[in-house]
Amino acid sequence: MVIPQLAFTEDKFIQGLHVFCVGGAVRDALLQSIEGDKDWVVVGASPEDMLMRGFTPVGGDFPVFLHPVTKQEYALARTERKSGRGYQGFTFYTGQEVTLAEDLHRRDFTINAMATDSQGELYDPYHGLNDLNLKLFRHVGEAFIEDPVRILRLGRFLSRFSDFNVAPETMNLCQQMVTNNEVDALVPERIWKEISRALMAEKPSRCFDFLHEIGALKRIMPLLEWNAQKALLLDKTATAGLNLSQRYALLSLDTPDIEKLSQQLRVAREQADYAKYLPQVIAGLEQLSMRRMEALTETDAVYMVEFVERMDGIRKPERLLDLIALTMSVHDIPPNLDWQKVLNxxxxxxxxxxxxxxxxxxxxxxxxxxxxxxxxxxxx
Structure with a gap:
């Protein structure tokens, strides 16, 4: 099978090398979705070969090189072996004898373990195309269980590809990672990186439903309150096109200690502040909604001024307007005020x-x- 849009011309820097486009770019081309960055793998080359061609080394644990002109990353084909706990406990081998199939075997899911050559010819040793047609996430090999980040990536993928499901045997491995405590090795920065991307996907709730189902959610986000109602509201934020800070604020709502949750995830200050102020904005708007606002009374005006001041709306009007928009989109509160006009x-x-x-x-x-x-x- 040939994927014409992934065919490429070999310039003088890569001519003579065995270069393949791998991973998500191949998957997305087959799905005819928006094309993102391409990942390149070079088979049969050594670090010295790359340096002689003018590539710049940037890899830490394994050799990755920047193209002299395009600055795209080219990684040498590699295998990996578990050498410790967590997602960083791996050693890599990048010998020239490492094959494309061996490199693809270390990847997470079969639909991410496909490659194309310069002609766009598809290489699919683990039947990723079949699973793509089945809309199924299936692990490539048993080594899947060694990397707990793959649980987070799977949750994020489920939110992005909302009509895909998880193969039963892959679900079992995910549950094993929770049982054997591998999931406890995940650090806050990596958790938030994947969670934030899931929040901005088509159906955010699927990530959290999946993590809850395998028992991981309480391990990685013990303070989070998760239920069917929040799942429904979170998906409404995606439909409404709300930003990351708004979506995180809703995710954290009803949490016993919102500020502690933000600290544990090490979210940015903006997201933490949105989460902190959302309950107060909801309470304030609910109070205002009980008043008849056709003719503004002095009591109403006093309450509105105090509300805006309390929410720091003079200094941060955009945040207050975002939180009001969020509240209106997920709560049954009539929009009886032009808040932009009020703030102005x-x-x-x-x-x-x-x-x-x-x-x-x-x-x-x-x-x-x-x-x-x-x-x-x-x-x-």
Whole structure:
């Protein structure tokens, strides 16, 4: 079988080498999905061969080289052997006798263990095309169980390829990784890297449903509260096209200690802040929704100003608007206010002029600024 779009011209730097496009690029070409970066493997070459051709070495544990012109990465074909616990406990061998089939055998799933040559000819020693047609994630070899990151990758893939399923024998290996404590070797940075990508996929809930089913979710995210209702709401954030910070905020909702969860995952400050403020935004909007807002009263205006100030909406209006949009998309709260207009009105109050008039009296400045913001809202 030939995949024409993966055929490539051998330039002077790779001419004479056995170069193959491998992995996700082959899978995605067969699925006719958006083409991403290509991964290249060189079979039968040595590090010296690559250096003589002008390639720049960048690999740490195993030889990877940058193309002199395109700067794409070319890795020497390799095998791997388990040498310790966790996903970093491996030693690699990159001898010139390592074959393409041996290199592909170390990969996670059969649909990721395919390659094409310069003519676009497909190499599929582990029947990945058949599993692709079956929409099935199946492990390539028994060594799958040695790398717990593959559990996270599988969860992320399930969220991205929402019509795919897991082969029963692969599911069994995933459960074994939990039972034998391999999953405990996962570090927060790697967990968050894969979880964040799953959150931005087509159906985020599938990742967490899978991790919950094999018993891994409570091991890697013990503080997370996961249930069917949250799964439904999380998928709504994907349908609505919400950003990562919004999706993470919803994921962390109802967690006993949201700030501790963010610390354990070592998420970025922005995501942690979104998660921290979301429960307060929901509570504030629920309170406002119980009021009749056709004619704004002074009591309403006071509450709105205090709400915006409490949510740090003057300094971070985009975050507040994002959290309001999130709340509206997943909760049954009527959109009875134009919050962009509310924030613009409050922000337009000339704080500097008021401060000057109060001659440095901090308490008086706060009082006058708040009163001016309330009056500004009443004048809308």
């Amino acid at each position: 009105t409050i922000k337009a109050v000339p704080v500097g002029d008021i401060a000057q008039q109060c001659e440095g009296d901090v308490a008086l400045i706060k009082q006058k600024v708040k009163a001016a913001r309330i009056q500004a809202l009443l004048a809308i």
